[in-house]
Amino acid sequence: MREDILKVLITEQELKNKIAQLGAQISRDYADKNLLMVSVLKGSVIFMADLMRAITIHARVDFMAVSSYGSGVKTSGVVKIVKDLDLPLDGYDILIVEDILDSGKTLDYLIDILNQRNPKSIKIATLLDKPERREVNIKPDYSGFVVPDEFVVGYGLDYAEKYRNLPFVGVLKPEVYSH
Numbered sequence: 001m002r003e004d005i006l007k008v009l010i011t012e013q014e015l016k017n018k019i020a021q022l023g024a025q026i027s028r029d030y031a032d033k034n035l036l037m038v039s040v041l042k043g044s045v046i047f048m049a050d051l052m053r054a055i056t057i058h059a060r061v062d063f064m065a066v067s068s069y070g071s072g073v074k075t076s077g078v079v080k081i082v083k084d085l086d087l088p089l090d091g092y093d094i095l096i097v098e099d100i101l102d103s104g105k106t107l108d109y110l111i112d113i114l115n116q117r118n119p120k121s122i123k124i125a126t127l128l129d130k131p132e133r134r135e136v137n138i139k140p141d142y143s144g145f146v147v148p149d150e151f152v153v154g155y156g157l158d159y160a161e162k163y164r165n166l167p168f169v170g171v172l173k174p175e176v177y178s179h
């Protein structure tokens with residue numbers, strides 16, 4: 001697996017340090033709120049698992065799975081809920097936890113859906129932000145790292161469902177995805 005990686009972009013230690021900072025910040029910001037962390041499967045699971053343990057206030061967690069469909073590939077902008085949340089959202093301050101904000105279409109659509117359920121607030125925490133690729137006007141409230149427009153995998157991020165289990169974020173060798 002490691003032989004498919006061109007370079008390490010973010011090391012395990014850098015991830016750890018950044019997530020500790022994010023957790024401390026979120027703990028302060030949500031001290032008087034009613035935090036519900038919503039993880040968007042599958043990419044966000046590793047970040048979610050680490051971020052929730054870096055948060056020192058009461059936090060509830062829930063999970064949802066979405067899939068894009070329509071004419072195009074994954075960035076068609078239309079999102080179907082494959083697994084919905086278990087909890088009703090009224091009274092909660094929602095923090096959506098994502099591995100990467102790319103075109104922004106997934107979260108743009110998801111936020112519309114979740115807003116209809118009358119939460120107190122909705123914010124976004126993303127580990128990675130790739131602003132060069134943005135197609136809709138959406139910005140993360142909490143962001144770990146801004147990354148260039150390269151094929152990043154690891155720490156939850158996949159290529160063809162592989163590489164999620166790498167403990168760092170790396171760039172895939174072009175020959176791996178070009179054939």
Ligand code: PRP
Nearest residue numbers: 041042043099100101102103104105106
């Ligand atoms: C990836 C990533 C984000 C989304 C970002 O998920 O985990 O959820 O795409 O893309 P966007 O900003 O262009 O909408 P993917 O659909 O690959 O599913 P996965 O999390 O199961 O890998």
Ligand code: MN
Nearest residue numbers: 040041042043
């Ligand atoms: Mn995802």
Ligand code: MG
Nearest residue numbers: 043157158159
């Ligand atoms: Mg994916």
